[in-house]
Amino acid sequence: AQSVTQPDIHITVSEGASLELRCNYSYGATPYLFWYVQSPGQGLQLLLKYFSGDTLVQGIKGFEAEFKRSQSSFNLRKPSVHWSDAAEYFCAVVRTGGGNKLTFGTGTQLKVEL
Amino acid sequence: AAGVIQSPRHLIKEKRETATLKCYPIPRHDTVYWYQQGPGQDPQFLISFYEKMQSDKGSIPDRFSAQQFSDYHSELNMSSLELGDSALYFCASSPRGGGGSDTQYFGPGTRLTVL
Numbered sequence: 001a002q003s004v005t006q007p008d009i010h011i012t013v014s015e016g017a018s019l020e021l022r023c024n025y026s027y028g029a030t031p032y033l034f035w036y037v038q039s040p041g042q043g044l045q046l047l048l049k050y051f052s053g054d055t056l057v058q059g060i061k062g063f064e065a066e067f068k069r070s071q072s073s074f075n076l077r078k079p080s081v082h083w084s085d086a087a088e089y090f091c092a093v094v095r096t097g098g099g100n101k102l103t104f105g106t107g108t109q110l111k112v113e114l
Numbered sequence: 115a116a117g118v119i120q121s122p123r124h125l126i127k128e129k130r131e132t133a134t135l136k137c138y139p140i141p142r143h144d145t146v147y148w149y150q151q152g153p154g155q156d157p158q159f160l161i162s163f164y165e166k167m168q169s170d171k172g173s174i175p176d177r178f179s180a181q182q183f184s185d186y187h188s189e190l191n192m193s194s195l196e197l198g199d200s201a202l203y204f205c206a207s208s209p210r211g212g213g214g215s216d217t218q219y220f221g222p223g224t225r226l227t228v229l
Contacts, residue, residue, distance in 0.1 A: 032215050034217075036220075042222060043220040043221055043222040043223050044157070044206075045220070049217060051215045090156060090157070094215075099162075100145070100162065100169070100216070100218075101147065101159040101162060101170055101172060102147075102149075102157070102218060103159070104156035104157050104158075105156060106155075106156050107156050
């Protein structure tokens with residue numbers, strides 16, 4: 001069965017520390033890959049996306065993600081976390097050739113300690 | 115820049131009542147998606163429309179129906195509401211038929227509470 005896995009439900013980092021949020025997918029073909037962020041009570045904001053080409057993609061707010069085909073992963077990174085980054089982060093995919101709906105992972109709740 | 119507009123932002127209903135949620139996509143976006151996010155859960159796809167026709171259907175209950183109008187806005191109609199329908203309902207829009215690589219832009223959501 002196809003799925004999106006975010007192994008870490010909660011992550012706590014200190015402000016200024018680096019961050020890596022994990023995402024794995026299980027599909028036969030590489031899907032379109034996205035990272036969204038959701039602040040409490042807010043909508044979903046796109047951080048970045050990967051379709052093809054350079055496997056390291058840059059997004060907004062200083063985030064980047066690296067696609068690794070061999071590991072079926074699309075991990076999100078940030079070199080230095082700010083307190084305002086505290087939010088829930090969702091990895092999502094659109095299966096190629098299978099409609100355009102987003103399938104989300106279960107999310108990772110990020111807490112930033114000052 | 116214009117964003118996706120959803121109304122109302124908050125809605126409280128009793129069990130067995132009906133509710134209508136509205137979504138106004140970004141101008142020139144012709145594709146609309148509806149998602150449901152239960153408490154502490156990830157968003158789940160409900161249904162989508164392209165050029166006023168249903169383009170895809172997910173785990174939408176039979177009690178729910180939706181449509182897209184000539185001005186591209188969409189409405190999600192929910193009848194015989196149940197406690198389990200309490201959730202945050204997101205609308206998203208995308209341009210050009212919403213090909214898989216097109217970004218879906220999300221609205222702020224409508225928080226539905228069923229008492």
